[in-house]
Amino acid sequence: MxxxxxxxxxxxxxxWQMAGHGPYVWAAVAVTAVVMVALLVAPLRxxxxxxxxxxxxxxxxxxxxxxxxxxxxxxKI
Amino acid sequence: xxxxxxxxxxxxxxxxxxxxxxxxxxLLFFVxxxxxxxxxxxxxxxxxAELAPGMIWVMALLATLLSLEPLFAEDYRDGxxxxxxxxxxxxxxxxxxKMLAHWxxxxxxxTLIAPLLAVLLALPAxxxxxLLLGLLVGTLALSMxxxxxxxxxxxxxxxxxxxxxxxxxxxxxxxxxxSAVVQRAIEGFSWLAPLALLGSISLLALALCPLVxxxxxxxxxxx
Amino acid sequence: xxxxxxxxxGSPRWFYQRSGVWLPWLGGAAGLLLAIGLVWGLxxxxxxxxxxxxxxxxxxxxxxxxxxxxxxYLMAIAGAIGLVWxxxxxxxxxxxxxxxxxxxxxVALFTGAVWGKxxxxxxxxxxxxxxxxxxxxxxxFGVIALYQAFDRVDVAxxxxxxxxxxxxxxxPIIYKSVDWWYTLHQPASLKLTGESTLHASMxxxxxxxxxxxxxxxxxxxxxxxRAEVIARESGGGWVKALxxxxxxxxxx
Numbered sequence: 001m002x003x004x005x006x007x008x009x010x011x012x013x014x015x016w017q018m019a020g021h022g023p024y025v026w027a028a029v030a031v032t033a034v035v036m037v038a039l040l041v042a043p044l045r046x047x048x049x050x051x052x053x054x055x056x057x058x059x060x061x062x063x064x065x066x067x068x069x070x071x072x073x074x075x076k077i
Numbered sequence: 078x079x080x081x082x083x084x085x086x087x088x089x090x091x092x093x094x095x096x097x098x099x100x101x102x103x104l105l106f107f108v109x110x111x112x113x114x115x116x117x118x119x120x121x122x123x124x125x126a127e128l129a130p131g132m133i134w135v136m137a138l139l140a141t142l143l144s145l146e147p148l149f150a151e152d153y154r155d156g157x158x159x160x161x162x163x164x165x166x167x168x169x170x171x172x173x174x175k176m177l178a179h180w181x182x183x184x185x186x187x188t189l190i191a192p193l194l195a196v197l198l199a200l201p202a203x204x205x206x207x208l209l210l211g212l213l214v215g216t217l218a219l220s221m222x223x224x225x226x227x228x229x230x231x232x233x234x235x236x237x238x239x240x241x242x243x244x245x246x247x248x249x250x251x252x253x254x255x256s257a258v259v260q261r262a263i264e265g266f267s268w269l270a271p272l273a274l275l276g277s278i279s280l281l282a283l284a285l286c287p288l289v290x291x292x293x294x295x296x297x298x299x300x
Numbered sequence: 301x302x303x304x305x306x307x308x309x310g311s312p313r314w315f316y317q318r319s320g321v322w323l324p325w326l327g328g329a330a331g332l333l334l335a336i337g338l339v340w341g342l343x344x345x346x347x348x349x350x351x352x353x354x355x356x357x358x359x360x361x362x363x364x365x366x367x368x369x370x371x372x373y374l375m376a377i378a379g380a381i382g383l384v385w386x387x388x389x390x391x392x393x394x395x396x397x398x399x400x401x402x403x404x405x406x407v408a409l410f411t412g413a414v415w416g417k418x419x420x421x422x423x424x425x426x427x428x429x430x431x432x433x434x435x436x437x438x439x440x441f442g443v444i445a446l447y448q449a450f451d452r453v454d455v456a457x458x459x460x461x462x463x464x465x466x467x468x469x470x471x472p473i474i475y476k477s478v479d480w481w482y483t484l485h486q487p488a489s490l491k492l493t494g495e496s497t498l499h500a501s502m503x504x505x506x507x508x509x510x511x512x513x514x515x516x517x518x519x520x521x522x523x524x525x526r527a528e529v530i531a532r533e534s535g536g537g538w539v540k541a542l543x544x545x546x547x548x549x550x551x552x
Contacts, residue, residue, distance in 0.1 A: 008343060015343060018353035024418050025342070028357045028411040032364065035407050039400055039520040043527040050530045054540055225466060229459050233449050243442035243463055246472050248367050250477035259483060274480075278473070289466055296458040 081167035085174025093182045098180050103140040105286040107187055109192045110136045110148050128200035130208070130259035132251050136194070138211060141219040142241050144183045148175065148227040149294065150229075158231075158298050172294070175286040177225045184216025200259070207262035207272070214276050215255040222247050223283035228293035250278055312388055312529045313538045319522045326519040333512030340505035348502070354418040358498075361411040363513035365429070368408050368436060369471075371401030373391035373518065376468040379461025389525075391457040392532070393465065395447060400517065402440035408433050419524070428482035432475050439467045443479060453532070 009015040009019050093100055115131055152158040152175075191212050195205055224225055226244035232235035239249060257271040341359035375397035381388035411432050424430075443460050450456035482507035495496045498506065533539050 002417050006344065008345070008347060015374040018356070019347075021352055021354040021356075021418050024354055024414045025356050027340075028360050028414045029338075032360045032407050034402050036516060039403055040523060043380075043396075043520075047332055047523075047527040048531055050527065055458075056532050058540070229446060229463060230306070230449070232455070236449075239445055239449050242445050246438040246442060246474070247466070249435050250470075251424050251482045253477045257481065260484075274477075289462065293459065293462055296462065297455060297479075 079170070081170040082174045082177075085171040086178055089175050090181065092140050093178065096138075100186075101102065103144045104186055104190055105184050106143060106215030107136055107140045107190065108193065108197075110139070111197050114198060116118065124261075125199040128202055129195065129200040130204060130256045130263065132198060133191060133208065133259075134201070134215075134256045137191075137216060137255075137279075138219060138245075138248055138252060140187055141183055141216065141223055142244060144179070145223040145227045145240055145244070146230075146237050148179055148224055149231045149298075150227075153231045161174070162295060162298060169287050169291050172290050176220060176287060178291065179224065180217050180220035182283055184220050185211075187211040187216055201263050204259045204263045205270045207258045211255045211258040211272060211275060214272065214279050215251050218251050218275070218279040218282045221279070221286035223249070225286055225289050225293060228290040229297060231294065232297045251275065254278065311387070312392075313540040314531055316390055316526055316529055319526055322497065323519060323522055326515055326522065330512055330515035330519050332507055333515060337505050337508035337512050342442055342507060345502050345505050346499070351419055353503075354415060357411050359380055359509045361415060362506060363510045364404050364411060365409040365433060366510060367513050367517050368401060368405035369463060370405060370469060370514075371397055372436060372439065372464075373468060375401055376461075376464040379457075379464045380435065383456060383465075384424075384459050388532075389529070391519065392463060392525050393530045394457070395422040396521055398440060398443050398447065398460070400520050400524060402437060402444060404517070405433060409437065426482075428479050431482070432478045434472070435478070439471070442469070453496075487496050 009018075016026070018025050099219050105173055111132070116126065118124060118128065130181065148154060149158060152161070161168060164171075188209060191204060194200075223240075225247075226240045229243065230240045233239065254271040254275040258268045258275065261268040261271060337359060342356050344357070347353050372389045375394050378390045378393040381387055382394060409430065412427075412433065416425050416427075416430075417423050443464050446463050447460040448459060450459060530539050
């Protein structure tokens with residue numbers, strides 16, 4: 001049962017080795033995957049950090065508001 | 078309109094004539110790097126001859142790059158540029174005048190001393206005329222394309238390396254056709270095709286670059 | 301006033317909400333196609349008659365090269381839209397496209413290099429396509445460096461957009477000239493192994509990968525733009541307003 005679409009490798013070991021070309025193919029796959037994942041993860045992390053900063057700023061503002069409300073005569077922050 | 082061009086050209090050349098020392102710097106650079114090539118690689122004529130077409134072109138490119146930074150920077154610092162940008166008519170021609178003046182005081186002299194480098198680097202005689210013609214045509218494109226980089230970076234402090242970085246990839250076709258003109262001549266082939274291509278690049282640059290430069294100066298200089 | 305506020309900030313906010321709806325679909329489709337294409341290309345497609353298994357790198361190299369070039373044009377068109385219609389979101393797209401494009405150009409170069417070793421016996425060959433890719437990477441670096449050199453975002457946007465546009469005029473000239481140069485200098489030892497026509501059974505997974513890469517690019521661009529939009533608007537815009545409700549910053 002062999003056609004144009006068929007498993008080309010007898011075993012996993014053969015798949016990893018690719019008849020000697022494995023290191024090249026897998027290096028290309030690995031670097032491409034790392035770059036592509038980084039392109040997705042970096043903006044997600046950045047967005048989370050930015051939103052955390054906004055929240056922290058809001059919390060500070062809220063604390064300050066609370067402090068001025070408690071001590072209207074200019075208490076410590 | 079034409080009077081704007083000639084007036085601008087005359088003004089720039091007059092200014093250039095007043096600081097001749099500065100003008101000589103790119104030329105000195107050109108010659109000094111040429112002297113380093115045999116020291117760094119080999120003084121053997123056959124080796125040098127092989128490298129000469131490409132080396133001379135690369136050095137002409139670097140010399141042009143070094144001369145670009147002050148192209149608009151001085152007028153930017155003393156406010157002349159703002160005045161120019163306010164004047165509605167003929168702005169492109171004034172800028173074109175500056176760019177042509179840059180070519181006249183860098184590209185043209187580089188072309189004229191190229192035979193000296195051809196001797197120093199043992200360029201075969203068949204390559205001399207093509208080298209001269211190629212540089213004559215090609216350095217015009219180098220000045221025009223480089224002026225775009227100078228205009229984009231005019232408002233930045235220490236724009237030198239950045240300017241080089243953004244302009245150099247745009248120089249790739251010029252250097253390919255420029256050195257090909259010389260190489261083909263040395264190898265005994267017809268060199269008119271690359272020269273014609275180089276010429277068309279220069280003409281295209283002459284037509285389009287001044288418009289981009291004006292646009293670039295409008296956005297960067299007015300901030 | 302309210303209308304003005306909407307007009308000023310509405311567009312990025314709209315974008316943020318809309319893109320949030322599109323992203324799961326885009327990301328899911330991209331992931332699915334990339335997974336199918338990768339398994340198909342690496343394990344199911346027949347090995348190349350001449351190159352053996354090393355040709356399988358084509359399933360990464362070609363799509364990355366396509367997007368490196370298409371991404372440059374997308375970046376320039378976004379910059380042009382920004383310059384003409386003064387749309388901030390277009391500049392955001394331009395900036396994000398520059399980073400993603402440079403990364404994919406690097407991928408194209410790297411995969412080309414590791415493909416070159418088993419095929420030509422050396423990692424780097426001054427082949428026409430690889431050389432053009434390298435110049436394209438330099439063009440990307442130029443745009444990114446120019447953008448970062450300016451303190452003021454509006455000037456950086458316009459200057460980078462103009463440089464990107466100049467680059468688009470140059471890209472075809474550079475490609476043609478490098479091609480011409482390569483025909484002059486092509487070493488005799490380099491046979492055009494890459495030119496052998498791909499059999500349909502090899503081409504089909506390639507098409508799947510190309511479409512997958514395009515969808516991935518769209519998803520990555522949207523993600524990057526969302527983060528950028530939040531960064532630009534975190535100071536006084538809808539990001540803060542949405543989170544803080546009303547009357548947050550009066551004590552400031």
